[in-house]
Amino acid sequence: MAEPRFGPGDTVRVMKAYPLGHVRTPYYIRGHTGVIERVCGSFPNPEELAQMRDGLPAQPLYRVRFMQKEVWPDYRGTAADVVEIEIYQHWLEPA
């Protein structure tokens, strides 16, 4: 199991990467910066599972909170609105 690098409240950036294959990081959030809402535990890496491999070492999974106004420049809601997304550690870097 990979060691968790982040904790609640940490600011992280989602990598702006475009690998082929089965990826659980939504396209729209790549390159954006958010804050760790909670650590969900560790899970086999779905990108590896999709290739029929064992997905180990398990990757820490985080719920990351993003401000909608930051994600969508033309967002029509309010400045307090958020979107929270589960993202695996190997997609995150400190920001």
Place this chain on the structure above:
Amino acid sequence: MKDQGKYQALTYFQLMEVSLRELLVEKGLVTEQQVADAVEDMRKRTPERGARVVAHAWTHHEYKARLLENGTRACEELGLDVPALKLVVVENKPQVHNVIVCTLCSCYPRMLLGIPPDWYKSRNYRSRMVREPRAVLAEFGLKIPRQTRIRVHDSTADMRYLVLPMRPAGTRGWSEERLAALVTRDSMIGVALAKQPRSK
């Protein structure tokens, strides 16, 4: 069955499902009975399970705290087995409204809500709920005041989500059973509020 006189060809995916199922049975990997039982099991799961959890949380403060802390374990307390499901329960309050979507596919807390509605799996809902949640909620008839923060939960990985709707006013002293009848599937996805007692 009476011949309707109209032959409807199987769709591509129906044909694929039948072929795969027959192949699995032929190879002895599953039996027709096991497939039928699994389908029956899936049909038996309905939003009433989720409603029971919500009504119990509305009437038991300590249970509610445990539910928000660890949804999976709290469901097990009620005898609801939620295997392979890490449940995150998010609470609606006057100042926060939660809503669930899965932009990548259609992840859904099936153990508590059963089979997802078609709109939940539609491209329209999945792409727009993250982009313009207030507009989509308004299309469901739900106007969220601007002073209420909207939290959209994109169910992208191993967690599953359930919204704990606000308990409607005018239900003081109600039994759990009576309260559970106010808890709709849509209120647990976050596209509606729980029913008002008089609107039944």
